[in-house]
Amino acid sequence: MPASDPDAERVDASGLYDELRPRAFAIAYQMLGSVSEAEDVVQEAFLRMHQTLQRDEPIASPRAYIATLATRLAIDQLRSARVRREQYVGEWLPEPLVTGPTPADIAETADSLSLAFLVLLESLSPHQRAAFLLREVFDYPYAEVAEIIGTDVDSTRHLVARARNHLRDRRPRYHASRRQREELAQRFFAAADQGDLRALEALLAQDVALHGDGGGRVPALGRSVNGCERVARTVLAGFSVHARYGVRIQLTEVNGQPGAKAYDAQDRLVAVMALGIADGRIHTIHSISNPDKLRHLDQVSDLGTRLRAGRRSVDTG
Structure with missing residues (x-):
């Protein structure tokens, strides 16, 4: 050290x-x-x-x-x-960061901070993850990375190379400008709020993936939903439920990407959504409603807990 x-x-x-x-x-x-x-x-x-x-x-x-x-x-x-x-019950997603206008203050680039990228890093070993982040994201020299993680330079180069090869084809790249991303996000949440299926589908990539994390605490997707039509219908179903309970959407930046916070009628946080945008289309949607992953952001709603209890009573009724 x-x-x-x-x-x-x-x-x-x-x-x-x-x-x-x-x-x-x-x-x-x-x-x-x-x-x-x-x-x-x-x-x-x-x-x-x-x-x-x-x-x-x-x-x-x-x-x-x-x-x-x-x-x-x-x-x-x-x-x-x-x-x-x-x-973990259901799909595990990272805890979201609601970033300000300069996400570089928290991490080096919006791409490396995105939820999609953090999920991808889960496939690396701890030492691969450390070596890759220090070298590729934070730009430390190999010699310094080796000293930090307690190995030699050759081993460090090997760790970074293996991580880079593993991530090469799957690492998200978001090339749209900030303004383009914000405009597309506004259109997405407007279409979802209005229940406009066709408008929503027009904004989604054909291979779009929707991920949800309720941690077994609140209703959420058990596994990812894939494909433009299925994702659009799933999003509209979720927004329809929220509308019945007076949930409102507040656009914000989540992990360096456009997204939104959902608040109940008492202004308590229900969920956070982040959009991964590239080539003028939404490629990933991450929705986090596990209360334990939201407490650092705001007072958390009990809506999800009540909805889950309601499902149980219907199932056993």
Whole structure:
């Protein structure tokens, strides 16, 4: 770990927090796909840095030190998280980030922050994921990546190459301008709200995929829905249910991509949707309604819980 150097000047961890935290969080979040777990990693990384300074151990490069801590803690956390995800009810999706006008403040590019990309990263081993992100997303030199993950340069190059080959044909690429993406999202949510099937289908790619995550807590898709017509009808069915309960849509940016937050009549958060757009069409839709994955964003609605209870009573009635 690039920590101790007898000639390094002493640094104040508290003074560096604002400077170093965005990168540490970006690494941890893209490693874990969880806001809460990433926050825990960042907190632990800065605690360890503070303890190192308290022992009067100099730190040569605070930036490298925090990146190393965040990465190694995230690798350990990811190993245990994957065991839990194997028993997850339904499809697992990352916790969404509702980003502002500059998603680069949280992660380096909108593409690498997208939910579709984070889901794709789940197919990599923890060390492959770390090496790939540090090199390809955060642009660390191979030598520094090797030092951070605790291996040699040749092994690091091999890890990155394997990850790159694995992701090459499946990595999402969103080339539309920000304005084009926002306009298409507005048309999508307007068509869904109005129940206009034809208008909705016209916005979707033929191979569009709809993913939902309720975590077994609220009604959600058990598996992905694929194909333009099926996805359009599924979206309209969901919007129809929401309309009966007074749910409103608020357009926003989700993980660097256009999306929306759904609020109930009491202004409590019901779900977050993100759209993956390329070549003038929507290729992926991710809908997250698991309350546990929304609490970091706002007060969460109990609508999904009530709908789930209603289904149970109908099934047993």
